[in-house]
Amino acid sequence: MLPVVALVGRPNVGKSTLFNRLTRSRDALVADFPGLTRDRHYGEGRVGEKPFIVVDTGGFEPIKTEGIVKEMTNQAQLAVEESDIIFFLVDGRSGLIPQDQRIAQSLRESGKPTYLVVNKAEGMSEVVKSEFYELALGEPYPISAAHGEGVRALVDMALEKY
Numbered sequence: 335m336l337p338v339v340a341l342v343g344r345p346n347v348g349k350s351t352l353f354n355r356l357t358r359s360r361d362a363l364v365a366d367f368p369g370l371t372r373d374r375h376y377g378e379g380r381v382g383e384k385p386f387i388v389v390d391t392g393g394f395e396p397i398k399t400e401g402i403v404k405e406m407t408n409q410a411q412l413a414v415e416e417s418d419i420i421f422f423l424v425d426g427r428s429g430l431i432p433q434d435q436r437i438a439q440s441l442r443e444s445g446k447p448t449y450l451v452v453n454k455a456e457g458m459s460e461v462v463k464s465e466f467y468e469l470a471l472g473e474p475y476p477i478s479a480a481h482g483e484g485v486r487a488l489v490d491m492a493l494e495k496y
């Protein structure tokens with residue numbers, strides 16, 4: 335079985351852009367419209383030396399169920415459960431928001447190996463990382479999915495054990 339990497343995070347952080355970068359495909363929907371990728375979406379990882387499967391999740395829009403706002407839909411929850419590794423994306427340009435905190439909480443509870451990925455970090459100093467330590471998910475990894483910066487290093491590190 336190939337390791338499965340799930341891309342999770344709130345809408346518009348760059349999950350689909352990273353999916354396309356990792357799979358070297360163009361078939362994930364990338365747009366300025368938050369949450370356009372509605373369903374789970376699988377592809378073959380083609381970055382680095384080891385094969386892997388990557389899952390784009392679009393299901394982290396807040397949804398209202400029985401009066402409570404649920405941050406993680408069943409689709410996204412399932413993607414997390416069936417994955418070996420989580421790339422949790424946050425946005426280095428908009429910074430940390432409460433929705434990130436709530437998703438981080440779910441991911442900590444999942445117990446899955448989670449890498450905290452600070453996307454859109456092109457041209458930014460390392461300082462961009464600092465506010466994300468608060469998520470208690472360890473060291474933040476700045477990348478630029480759009481420009482490809484830091485992506486190979488992230489994959490190599492995450493797949494080191496495989």
Ligand code: GDP
Nearest residue numbers: 345346347348349350351364365454478479480
């Ligand atoms: P998703 O909703 O998480 O799947 O996010 P998308 O991949 O659709 O990207 C949302 C927006 O962020 C789009 O306008 C992307 O072009 C932009 N974006 C994605 N990655 C980067 C990046 O590394 N740098 C910058 N500046 N913008 C990015």
Ligand code: MG
Nearest residue numbers: 349350370371
């Ligand atoms: Mg998307």
